[in-house]
Amino acid sequence: xxxxxxxxxxxxxxxxxxxxxxxxxxxxxxxxxxxxxxxxxxxxxxxxxxxxxxxxxxxxxxxxxxxxxxxxxxxxxxxxxxxxxxxxxxxxxxxxxxxxxxxxxxxxxxxxxxxxxxxxxxxxxxxxxxxxxxxxxxxxxxxxxxxxxxxxxxxx
Numbered sequence: 001x002x003x004x005x006x007x008x009x010x011x012x013x014x015x016x017x018x019x020x021x022x023x024x025x026x027x028x029x030x031x032x033x034x035x036x037x038x039x040x041x042x043x044x045x046x047x048x049x050x051x052x053x054x055x056x057x058x059x060x061x062x063x064x065x066x067x068x069x070x071x072x073x074x075x076x077x078x079x080x081x082x083x084x085x086x087x088x089x090x091x092x093x094x095x096x097x098x099x100x101x102x103x104x105x106x107x108x109x110x111x112x113x114x115x116x117x118x119x120x121x122x123x124x125x126x127x128x129x130x131x132x133x134x135x136x137x138x139x140x141x142x143x144x145x146x147x148x149x150x151x152x153x154x155x156x
Contacts, residue, residue: 008110012107015066018062020103036056038053060091060097063127087150091143094142101129105125118151
């Protein structure tokens with residue numbers, strides 16, 4: 001199946017809520033070798049003016065990849081995940097992610113460009129913190145992630 005060029009401009013709504021926990025932040029920080037005390041010690045984070053532990057900047061990828069899954073799993077997309085190569089990832093933070101945040105992400109397909117027998121797909125995830133207990137609660141912008149994937153064509 002080939003990549004659907006009509007994906008460009010498509011948006012996928014915020015799906016499940018991701019609850020940011022202290023231990024999730026600590027585990028991620030250890031995994032990426034982030035050593036700042038604000039990732040591990042609540043008092044150190046509060047001394048910097050944060051309400052709780054602060055996640056490393058790349059922590060946003062957890063929520064962004066959940067949003068990306070909607071596109072990958074969309075049968076209309078034509079994406080065979082076994083043929084995907086991750087090409088680029090960028091983050092713009094509007095504020096730090098902290099323990100206790102309830103995050104959701106909306107996914108936008110900003111570009112689909114044919115390349116040989118495959119395609120380069122650029123997506124943007126807008127990540128928000130919910131002010132209330134459900135996905136319809138008021139939102140605060142937290143991060144914008146931009147990702148590019150190359151979906152290799154047959155024989156590539």
